[in-house]
Amino acid sequence: MARKILVLADIRDNSFRNVSFEAIAAAKKVASGGEVLSVLLGENVSGLATELIYYGADRVVTVENSSLKDYTSDAFSQALLQVIHSETPDAVFMGHTAVGKDLAPRIAMKKQAGLISDAIDLEAVGEEVIFTRPIYSGKAFEKKVISEGIILATIRPNNIAPLEKDESRTGEVTAVSVDIKDLRTIIKEIVRKSTGGVDLSEAKIVVAGGRGVKSEEGFNKLNELAEVLGAAVGASRGACDAEYCDYSLQIGQTGKVVTPDLYIALGISGAIQHVAGMSNSKCIVAVNKDPEATIFTIADYGIVGDLFEVLPLLIEEFKKE
Numbered sequence: 457m458a459r460k461i462l463v464l465a466d467i468r469d470n471s472f473r474n475v476s477f478e479a480i481a482a483a484k485k486v487a488s489g490g491e492v493l494s495v496l497l498g499e500n501v502s503g504l505a506t507e508l509i510y511y512g513a514d515r516v517v518t519v520e521n522s523s524l525k526d527y528t529s530d531a532f533s534q535a536l537l538q539v540i541h542s543e544t545p546d547a548v549f550m551g552h553t554a555v556g557k558d559l560a561p562r563i564a565m566k567k568q569a570g571l572i573s574d575a576i577d578l579e580a581v582g583e584e585v586i587f588t589r590p591i592y593s594g595k596a597f598e599k600k601v602i603s604e605g606i607i608l609a610t611i612r613p614n615n616i617a618p619l620e621k622d623e624s625r626t627g628e629v630t631a632v633s634v635d636i637k638d639l640r641t642i643i644k645e646i647v648r649k650s651t652g653g654v655d656l657s658e659a660k661i662v663v664a665g666g667r668g669v670k671s672e673e674g675f676n677k678l679n680e681l682a683e684v685l686g687a688a689v690g691a692s693r694g695a696c697d698a699e700y701c702d703y704s705l706q707i708g709q710t711g712k713v714v715t716p717d718l719y720i721a722l723g724i725s726g727a728i729q730h731v732a733g734m735s736n737s738k739c740i741v742a743v744n745k746d747p748e749a750t751i752f753t754i755a756d757y758g759i760v761g762d763l764f765e766v767l768p769l770l771i772e773e774f775k776k777e
């Protein structure tokens with residue numbers, strides 16, 4: 457069954473989050489010869505549209521509006537609902553990002569539609585699209601379908617490979633206008649924390665520290681390793697609670713979910729709530745002085761030792777690469 461699938465592009469600092477391309481690839485997987493239409497909401501973003509075509513979108517709809525300069529659920533949901541209304545897609549996909557997590561339930565409620573959140577895989581079987589998503593903090597997986605109405609889904613970053621970028625792909629780009637009114641939230645200013653570096657939720661390598669890192673200065677050493685590896689820095693809640701680092705770095709059940717190629721855990725015990733946010737990493741390396749630490753049960757490589765001795769050695773070795 458051919459499906460028309462609308463994919464919301466996720467933009468940050470005027471460039472796409474990778475999950476935008478991954479969601480296009482997800483849509484391609486189940487469109488079954490139908491159309492994959494990407495939607496770009498923002499201000500002065502139309503110039504980015506062709507990139508979505510290069511990554512597989514058949515068509516792009518751009519919506520430029522000053523109210524869409526920064527994300528607010530109010531303005532974005534009004535704009536997206538109008539596009540959904542005029543395009544009448546069979547399904548709407550977006551990244552399981554801060555934006556997707558906020559916007560998708562709102563759209564589902566307005567459309568009285570079912571929502572599958574945090575999908576890590578999907579397949580089309582006959583009339584149905586079967587989604588796979590983790591449950592019980594990643595300890596099990598469930599397969600789910602939406603049996604009637606429009607299908608809404610958020611796609612977990614770093615799980616579905618994007619299509620190869622192909623600059624010879626062509627597709628129509630259409631600008632549409634929407635009517636955004638009665639906004640109850642207006643962003644006056646965004647004050648960013650100066651975390652800099654690589655975006656944690658999309659990073660290919662994550663260097664994460666726990667309570668074992670012992671201090672803010674200890675985290676500076678972690679930053680050094682991250683810099684050498686081109687990695688993002690993450691943390692356990694233990695480290696955040698101890699004020700060694702900012703909560704924006706927290707990985708886990710109540711923090712960010714990451715799925716990098718390489719996850720290096722330093723001084724992290726491996727509590728279930730932490731593991732929920734990183735167990736799908738492709739390769740896990742754990743450094744812990746306690747040989748019984750739970751983290752070793754999920755690690756591909758374990759180093760039993762004092763992280764303050766191991767860390768400088770790792771930095772030195774990786775610098776040679």
Ligand code: FAD
Pocket residue numbers: 665666667668669691692693694695706707708709710711712722723724725726727728729730733743744745746749761762763764
């Ligand atoms: P600890 O458990 O204290 O572990 C520190 C580890 O460092 C130990 O294994 C120790 O052997 C090792 N160590 C100490 N010194 C050294 C050294 N010099 N060299 C090498 N190793 C050393 N936690 C999260 O991380 N993310 C979440 O999202 C999250 N959500 C939660 C939600 C709820 C509702 C609850 C109840 C808890 C949540 N937690 C979460 C907390 C979680 O249960 C753990 O308390 C937390 O993950 C522990 O952090 P930690 O591993 O850094 O600290």
